[in-house]
Amino acid sequence: MKSNFKDNFTGLPILITGHVNPDGDAIGSALALKLLLDSMHIDSTVSFDITGDLPSNLNHLPYDLITTPKLDSFDTVFVFDCGNSSRLGDLEELVLNSSKVVVVDHHIDPTFGDIQIIDPKAASTTQVLYRIFKEEELPISKEIADCLMTGLITDTGRFQYSNTNAEVFAIASDLMDRGSQLSLISENIYGSIELNGEDISELAPEERAHNGVFLSFQYPVEIPGVSVTNFIKTAINETRKAKGLEDMPAKDMLKMIREKSELLEIDRKFLSRSLNEGFSGGEKKRNEIFQMAMLEPKLAILDETDSGLDIDALRIVANGVNKLKSKDNAVIVITHYQRLLDYIVPDFVHVLHDGKIVKTGDASLALELEAKGYDWIKEEVIS
Amino acid sequence: MDLKEKIVSSYVAFEDGVNINSDIHEIRTDAFQQFEKLGFPSKKLEAWKYTSLNAILKEDYSIFPDNEKSINLADVKQYFIHDIDTYKVIFIDGKYSSFLSETTHDSIDVCLMSSALTKAKYKPIIENYFNKIAKQDNLTSLNTAFSKEGAYIHIPKNTEVEKPIQIINFTTGTEAATMLQPRNLIVVEQNAHVQIIERHQSLTENAVFTNVVTEIYADRHSTVDVYKIQNDHISASLVDNTFIEQQSESIVSVHTFSFGGNITRNNLNFYQRGEHIDSILKGITIIEGKQHVDHHTLVHHIEPNCESHQDYKGIFDERSTGVFNGKVVVEKEAQKTNAYQKNNNILVSDKSTINAKPQLEIFADDVKCSHGCTIGQLDEEALFYMQQRGIGIKEARALLMYAFANTVLESVKIPEVKDRITKLIANKLNVNIAFNI
Numbered sequence: 001m002k003s004n005f006k007d008n009f010t011g012l013p014i015l016i017t018g019h020v021n022p023d024g025d026a027i028g029s030a031l032a033l034k035l036l037l038d039s040m041h042i043d044s045t046v047s048f049d050i051t052g053d054l055p056s057n058l059n060h061l062p063y064d065l066i067t068t069p070k071l072d073s074f075d076t077v078f079v080f081d082c083g084n085s086s087r088l089g090d091l092e093e094l095v096l097n098s099s100k101v102v103v104v105d106h107h108i109d110p111t112f113g114d115i116q117i118i119d120p121k122a123a124s125t126t127q128v129l130y131r132i133f134k135e136e137e138l139p140i141s142k143e144i145a146d147c148l149m150t151g152l153i154t155d156t157g158r159f160q161y162s163n164t165n166a167e168v169f170a171i172a173s174d175l176m177d178r179g180s181q182l183s184l185i186s187e188n189i190y191g192s193i194e195l196n197g198e199d200i201s202e203l204a205p206e207e208r209a210h211n212g213v214f215l216s217f218q219y220p221v222e223i224p225g226v227s228v229t230n231f232i233k234t235a236i237n238e239t240r241k242a243k244g245l246e247d248m249p250a251k252d253m254l255k256m257i258r259e260k261s262e263l264l265e266i267d268r269k270f271l272s273r274s275l276n277e278g279f280s281g282g283e284k285k286r287n288e289i290f291q292m293a294m295l296e297p298k299l300a301i302l303d304e305t306d307s308g309l310d311i312d313a314l315r316i317v318a319n320g321v322n323k324l325k326s327k328d329n330a331v332i333v334i335t336h337y338q339r340l341l342d343y344i345v346p347d348f349v350h351v352l353h354d355g356k357i358v359k360t361g362d363a364s365l366a367l368e369l370e371a372k373g374y375d376w377i378k379e380e381v382i383s
Numbered sequence: 384m385d386l387k388e389k390i391v392s393s394y395v396a397f398e399d400g401v402n403i404n405s406d407i408h409e410i411r412t413d414a415f416q417q418f419e420k421l422g423f424p425s426k427k428l429e430a431w432k433y434t435s436l437n438a439i440l441k442e443d444y445s446i447f448p449d450n451e452k453s454i455n456l457a458d459v460k461q462y463f464i465h466d467i468d469t470y471k472v473i474f475i476d477g478k479y480s481s482f483l484s485e486t487t488h489d490s491i492d493v494c495l496m497s498s499a500l501t502k503a504k505y506k507p508i509i510e511n512y513f514n515k516i517a518k519q520d521n522l523t524s525l526n527t528a529f530s531k532e533g534a535y536i537h538i539p540k541n542t543e544v545e546k547p548i549q550i551i552n553f554t555t556g557t558e559a560a561t562m563l564q565p566r567n568l569i570v571v572e573q574n575a576h577v578q579i580i581e582r583h584q585s586l587t588e589n590a591v592f593t594n595v596v597t598e599i600y601a602d603r604h605s606t607v608d609v610y611k612i613q614n615d616h617i618s619a620s621l622v623d624n625t626f627i628e629q630q631s632e633s634i635v636s637v638h639t640f641s642f643g644g645n646i647t648r649n650n651l652n653f654y655q656r657g658e659h660i661d662s663i664l665k666g667i668t669i670i671e672g673k674q675h676v677d678h679h680t681l682v683h684h685i686e687p688n689c690e691s692h693q694d695y696k697g698i699f700d701e702r703s704t705g706v707f708n709g710k711v712v713v714e715k716e717a718q719k720t721n722a723y724q725k726n727n728n729i730l731v732s733d734k735s736t737i738n739a740k741p742q743l744e745i746f747a748d749d750v751k752c753s754h755g756c757t758i759g760q761l762d763e764e765a766l767f768y769m770q771q772r773g774i775g776i777k778e779a780r781a782l783l784m785y786a787f788a789n790t791v792l793e794s795v796k797i798p799e800v801k802d803r804i805t806k807l808i809a810n811k812l813n814v815n816i817a818f819n820i
Contacts, residue, residue: 209773221768225786231772234782234816239773274786291772 005132008102008115009037011076014044015069015098019082020089022048024058024154024189027066029080029104029125032147034065036138045069049089056202060188061150062143074098081125083110104128106155123163126151130171142179149180150189158186184355195299209235210242212298216288216305223275228287229257231275232294239295260293264320282313289320296324301332306340318343338370351377386440387422391415393446394528400447401531407500410514414527421521433706433738434648434677439620442590444562446529452476452555454586456483462551462584467799469580470548472534476555477563479532483551492537493548496566499535508537512570512600516626516654523624526596530566533595536579540572540602547578547797552595554619556587567597569607576606578797585619597625601633603657608636610800614643614807617672622648631657631686638795639666640804641676642811652681653691655717660689665791667696667804669784669811670703677706684717684747693724696788699735710742711752718747724754729761729787731780781812789818 016033018026030046037044046066054063069091077098083105085092095101096112103113106122122128126148133140133148140148152172156164159172176182193201200208223231237247248256261271264286276284285305292300302321306314321331321344333344341363349366351359351374358381359365369377384392394415401408423440424431452475463471470493473483479495486494492505499505500513514530517523534550554561563583571577585591601607613621621644627635641647653662668676682691697705707726728737741754761783769779785808795801805818 204776205767205770206773206775206779209771215771217768217771221762221765223762223765223768223783223786225789226782230818231769231782234778235769235772235774238775238778238816242773242775295773 004136005102005117006136006138008076008078008100009040009042011100012043013071013074013076014042015074015077015091015094016044016046016080017048017077017082017088017091017095018080019087020049021051022081023055024061025124025126025151026081027054027058027061028147028149028151028154029129030078031061031065032126032129032144032151033078033080035062035141035144035147036133038065039139039141045071045074047091049091057189057191058150060185061147069094076100076102079103079105079113080129081105081107083107085112104132123161123165123168124151124155126155127168127171130175140175140178145175145178145180146185149175149182149185153182153186153189158190206238207242209295209297210239214292214295214297214300216285216292216300216302218304218307220276220284220288222277222279224277226275228271228273228275228290232257232291235291236294256294260290263293263323264290265316266290281308282310285309285313285317286320289317289324293320293324297329299330299332300324301334303334304336305333306335306337314340315343338366341366353378353381386442386444389444390446390525391419397447397529397531402501405501407509407513407530411528411530414514414519414524414530417519417524418521418528421524424521430679430708433704434646434675436620436622436646439590439592439646442560442592444560444590444592445558446562447477451478452557453480453482454553454555459483459553459584459586462553462582463549464547464580464797464799464803467547467797469546470544472536472548472550474532474552474565476553476558476561477532477565480553491539491542491544492535494535496533496535496568497531499568500531505535505537508570509568512598513568514598516598516600516628516652517596517624518626518652522594522622523596526564526566526594526624529564530596531564533566533568533597535567536569536571536577538571538575538577538605540574542572542575544575544577547580547800549580549582551582551584552593554583554585554587554591554593556585556589556591558589560590560592563591563593563595565593565595567595569597569599571599571601571605571607573602574604575602578608578610580610580612580797580800582612583615583619583621585616587616588618591616591619592621593619594622595624597623599625599627599635601627601629601635603630603632605630605633606635607633608796609638610795610797611637611639611649612804612807613639613641613647613676614811615647616643617645617674619644620646622650624650624652626652626654627662628654628656629660629662632659633657634661634663636663636665636794638791639678640807641666641668641670641678642807644674644676646675646677648677648679650679650681652683654683655685655689655691658686658688660686662689662691663794664691664693665695665794667788667791667808668705669698669788669808670705671700672703673701674703675705676703677708679706679708679710681710681712682722684711684713684720684722684750687716687718687720689717690721691723693726694791695726696791697726697728697737698731698784698788699728699737700731702732702734704735705737707737707739707756708742709740709754711744711754713743713745713747713750713752715746718749720747720750720752722750722752724752726754726756727787728756728758729784730758731761777812778814778816781809781814781816782818784808784812785818 016030034046101113102115103110104117108120192199350357471485473480
């Protein structure tokens, strides 16, 4: 008689893993099983041998469930998308020393595993796992559906490779019925952010900054021991260094600091204080705009710059933003209120809902929202 | 033959080079007996629980390197604070280098221990001060037994020494492994003021084990500032035993900068024998790899109305390990003592370790003793904030670490030393940024 996959859930403790530096299929399968076990209140550990960071384009998956094994041995190990134990990297010894190894894969002839569940014709490991879920009537939540969908999208190249058959679409369709957001996942995996024709989605935060992106924080961090002046000097010179330029001459730097601090009505003494340490809400925000003025970004994103500001501070900050506006730069102001827009008059107003722009207009749209609230837009979106 | 046996059996050879019919040799042989009894410290001793010397004791050290070696100034200039005028007492493999040194007998004595121990004119000072506060423990005894060479500094009363004094011990490493036992004596009389910069520098890949003892006497109203720069080669280990006795109204500060070396152990002991004394103990430790730095401090408050200030910052990366054991003893008579101790540590890697132990023994009832010890990580949010402003992750980390350590640097009184330390930190953190905060 055929044994059930879920019979393997009894040998505790359980480890779930896959090949080194896992992709969407390996992580998706592993986390789908982890979520299932969690829902059944069965303890398990998900771990991989990873050099560097987990891929950022898969961060819609519940990464916080991936940990480092705290035990020296496991009873049962589930291995996904890995046909040869050497591909387990650092975890190989741990896996081979366990009592039972269950290998689930869509490649031919795995060289290890006490139980092997293989279908070389399947497009992805998540497809193999999906069938198991169906056969044994295991519950597929929205989160599990997202994990399975991720493997499916990754290994079929967004349903374009030759392994994309009718069953793949049927599965995708079923997963969407269960709430999986195909377009959002696909966008996260394959989408890109372009600035002046250059893809910046894989760049580190400092590299994005070097390309002219500036993000003003809603709650700027306090950094004791680093003065405002030294911080901004370092930021400017590091940016120049990245562009192959010499440090800015000290005299020029001083002049610039003088000009920009006047623009924002900043007290000089404040520039020698530790960054944001003990600053009032208004001072922090003004300091953010001061830094923006110094760094001269191409694209500035001001995240709720108006929160916690009194009327005077609001006027000063808005005034600063207005003066910095030029034909070569753009500013995105994120806000909930019209108040700030009395001072900063926007060229465009976009309304975001559920991660998507649902309405676009000019400054009058903000006024309309102030008068009518947001509900009418939600209704528009639904209908 | 283990190292202890080797040392014991070669003592007769050492005696060939010194006057055995002297009071000093009496002190040496007493210490020799003590070392023979105690041997090297093991982890069984409470004071050595977290620091094992086993790995470095295995080397086959040459105990008295006998050839005179010379080195070119150009090759070692980088180890001097060379942008200011200083007195210099320089040793190469334990032997005095007159070529690199700049000593004086002009109103003050900045010269050699070998002269001080043998010449009649120094006898009163030596009789009064030599080996009076050094402990009788294992390694101090070992040093006393072999005490022969080092720096001798005597500042008469009311003298402000304009130039800092540099004491540098170079090791050339023509021997496979070298053991050194420098012995320094610094006597600062009433109302005098002196600044000392001390460094041990190996110029070789070969193992070096330095066991140094320094005794410092600070008479009434005197000021003594000591800067210890520990940035040695990774094959060099150091046990620094420093003993400081202070009289009323004196101020003594010791800054210890530990960036290099294999195993570094600092035994820093202050004894306050008067009133209104201030003792300042500060340190920055930044290590990585398998480096180990151990700070064992003792401040003994014996008389009333005195202060002590300790501030030790540690940054530990990779598999490095640190120890901070700060002992403060306040005697029953030492009322109105103000003893302050701070020890903050950052573990950069999850494989690094710090063992921190504040140890306060207070017998007086009207005192202010505070201590704070923290162990943490760099603030991820602050790092992201800095990155977002264009500062690379490595530089952002370095900036945070420098800011963290800066409270110690602030009290360095010689600007050139401060600059040098700042550069060493930038170098150690592998960044090219000016930290001028």
